[in-house]
Amino acid sequence: xxxxxxxxxxxxxxxxxxxxxxxxxxxxxxxxxxxxxxxxxxxxxxxxxxxxxxxxxxxxxxxxxxxxxxxxxxxxxxxxxxxxxxxxxxxxxxxxxxxxxxxxxxxxxxxxxxxxxxxxxxxxxxxxxxxxxxxxxxxxxxxxxxxxxxxxxxxxxxxxxxxxxxxxxxxxxxxxxxxxxxxxxxxxxxxxxxxxxxxxxxxxxxxxxxxxxxxxxxxxxxxxxxxxxxxxxxxxxxxxxxxxxxxxxxxxxxxxxxxxxxxxxxxxxxxxxxxxxxxxxxxxxxxxxxxxxxxxxxxxxxxxxxxxxxxxxxxxxxxxxxxxxxxxxxxxxxxxxxxxxxxxxxxxxxxxxxxxxxxxxxxxxxxxxxxxxxxxxxxxxxxxxxxxxxxxxxxxxxxxxxxxxxxxxxxxxxxxxxxxxxxxxxxxxxxxxxxxxxxxxxxxxxxxxxxxxxxxxxxxxxxxxxxxxxxxxxxxxxxxxxxxxxxxxxxxxxxxxxxxxxxxxxxxxxxxxxxxxxxxxxxxxxxxxxxxxxxxxxxxxxxxxxxxxxxxxxxxxxxxxxxxxxxxxx
Numbered sequence: 001x002x003x004x005x006x007x008x009x010x011x012x013x014x015x016x017x018x019x020x021x022x023x024x025x026x027x028x029x030x031x032x033x034x035x036x037x038x039x040x041x042x043x044x045x046x047x048x049x050x051x052x053x054x055x056x057x058x059x060x061x062x063x064x065x066x067x068x069x070x071x072x073x074x075x076x077x078x079x080x081x082x083x084x085x086x087x088x089x090x091x092x093x094x095x096x097x098x099x100x101x102x103x104x105x106x107x108x109x110x111x112x113x114x115x116x117x118x119x120x121x122x123x124x125x126x127x128x129x130x131x132x133x134x135x136x137x138x139x140x141x142x143x144x145x146x147x148x149x150x151x152x153x154x155x156x157x158x159x160x161x162x163x164x165x166x167x168x169x170x171x172x173x174x175x176x177x178x179x180x181x182x183x184x185x186x187x188x189x190x191x192x193x194x195x196x197x198x199x200x201x202x203x204x205x206x207x208x209x210x211x212x213x214x215x216x217x218x219x220x221x222x223x224x225x226x227x228x229x230x231x232x233x234x235x236x237x238x239x240x241x242x243x244x245x246x247x248x249x250x251x252x253x254x255x256x257x258x259x260x261x262x263x264x265x266x267x268x269x270x271x272x273x274x275x276x277x278x279x280x281x282x283x284x285x286x287x288x289x290x291x292x293x294x295x296x297x298x299x300x301x302x303x304x305x306x307x308x309x310x311x312x313x314x315x316x317x318x319x320x321x322x323x324x325x326x327x328x329x330x331x332x333x334x335x336x337x338x339x340x341x342x343x344x345x346x347x348x349x350x351x352x353x354x355x356x357x358x359x360x361x362x363x364x365x366x367x368x369x370x371x372x373x374x375x376x377x378x379x380x381x382x383x384x385x386x387x388x389x390x391x392x393x394x395x396x397x398x399x400x401x402x403x404x405x406x407x408x409x410x411x412x413x414x415x416x417x418x419x420x421x422x423x424x425x426x427x428x429x430x431x432x433x434x435x436x437x438x439x440x441x442x443x444x445x446x447x448x449x450x451x452x453x454x455x456x457x458x459x460x461x462x463x464x465x466x467x468x469x470x471x472x473x474x475x476x477x478x479x480x481x482x483x484x485x486x487x488x489x490x491x492x493x494x495x496x497x498x499x500x501x502x503x504x505x506x507x508x509x510x511x512x513x514x515x516x517x518x519x520x521x522x523x524x525x526x527x528x529x530x531x532x533x534x535x536x537x538x539x540x541x542x543x544x545x546x547x548x549x550x551x552x553x554x555x556x557x558x559x560x561x562x563x564x565x566x567x568x569x570x
Contacts, residue, residue: 012208014178014201021175028179031172038069063098070099071106075166076173078102078142079207082295083410108140114147114161121244129242129249133159141299143210143315148252155251157239158312162246166211174204202404206294210315213248219314220250226289232277234310253310255302258418264303271422277309282415283435286408287329290320294407301418318407324350332436340366351402362397369393 021028049055070081085099115126122129130149137145144162181196209215217238224235242249256263285292295316302310331346344359393399
């Protein structure tokens with residue numbers, strides 16, 4: 001196996017790579033000539049079709065040609081093709097259908113080489129490691145290939161073996177891509193190239209993580225821990241004794257690819273339930289755990305015969321900070337509520353706009369573009385439409401896509417595309433917004449409670465309609481139990497932390513010198529079927545038992561103060 005001078009680099013470092021190839025310019029020049037030569041032939045073919053009016057006739061031939069070019073250029077370009085295969089907003093449909101094949105229809109490398117890698121990495125023969133192993137790989141991907149095997153202890157396993165000599169190819173291509181990104185940025189439309197080198201760096205960092213199979217194993221175990229309370233999500237177990245940086249042995253998953261709708265239906269599985277599982281799992285990754293699968297393409301997601309969904313391939317993962325998760329929750333609510341000023345402020349917080357940007361002229365543009373994308377009904381919303389419309393805004397306003405969000409957007413659009421392949425009428429918001437509303441209403445953390453207050457109070461006034469909408473939407477998919485939420489809410493109101501909102505609620509009920517009985521009545525009609533008097537008593541009792549004696553005593557001055565506005569009523 002090749003010992004490349006950069007082999008000691010376990011993490012992507014653009015400066016180290018630049019120094020290495022800067023001292024070996026002949027490598028970079030030769031690779032550049034090869035890349036330009038193959039793409040020049042392809043572009044010339046496209047032009048030739050235009051001149052001869054044969055574009056429609058040759059479109060599938062050209063799409064296949066592009067896939068073959070990316071495959072021939074190797075792992076880095078295959079990865080780029082895979083990323084583009086999830087972007088129907090950027091790639092023509094005929095090309096898209098070919099690029100999807102890059103996800104799991106790639107040529108394998110020689111069996112003898114793969115077995116040599118297993119033996120060198122595990123320090124034992126293949127026969128000593130596995131009681132049986134498939135004669136040929138059962139799948140080949142951009143960075144490795146997979147064998148079906150059995151351990152001597154009887155467990156059926158998948159054995160991932162990394163392609164040989166990956167590092168020289170990856171580092172050289174990333175060096176050239178970064179150079180091209182720096183050169184192209186000034187020539188691109190306003191701000192489209194702003195973070196181009198950062199996006200290449202993010203891509204490079206993720207590629208380096210992907211070629212470390214021990215890192216992938218750790219990711220899988222962390223992901224499994226996050227979903228330990230979810231009986232609908234399956235994560236394969238890792239067999240560490242038979243794993244290394246270049247070989248990964250994990251539990252074999254018997255299931256159907258999510259794109260194999262015929263086999264899924266033949267197995268008696270409900271596609272809408274699978275969509276529900278996939279979308280909620282995706283939202284939990286982004287908004288709850290902050291640790292998300294950044295490559296959820298069809299080859300990495302399986303429907304199991306028992307109705308669960310299995311995730312495999314944890315090489316490309318990413319982590320979100322708590323603040324980013326909270327802001328994402330707020331931005332979804334602001335988008336649905338059409339609060340474009342708050343949405344523009346969210347874009348600043350998330351890094352899509354710089355802090356010194358004047359957001360005033362941007363608000364009408366957001367209203368026009370995103371308002372059209374959402375349409376008259378919340379159910380018309382989809383991420384594909386939003387990304388299409390948003391890309392239009394980037395030409396006219398100083399938006400940029402932070403490197404981390406390139407992965408999040410890719411993940412969301414891919415998951416939505418998968419859902420649409422199972423159900424063409426699927427609307428992601430019908431699952432996602434009830435989830436967000438439930439997360440806010442439950443207020444499980446101080447941060448979520450703070451976000452709920454931000455959503456429900458505007459300029460110090462309670463937005464009654466928003467509260468009604470959130471409760472109605474949270475209950476819309478049948479997965480929301482109001483009673484535990486009511487108990488959590490009551491505990492919060494009676495706590496020290498809830499002092500502000502108690503005062504705000506009293507003001508809301510009595511603002512404009514009148515009792516807001518009509519609004520309260522509408523809310524009661526919305527929830528009365530679920531909140532029977534006996535249940536309400538139990539909820540109140542449960543909330544009070546959570547309070548200390550000191551906590552109850554602290555409430556008494558507030559209770560006395562609450563009667564004052566009513567005493568002042570004429």
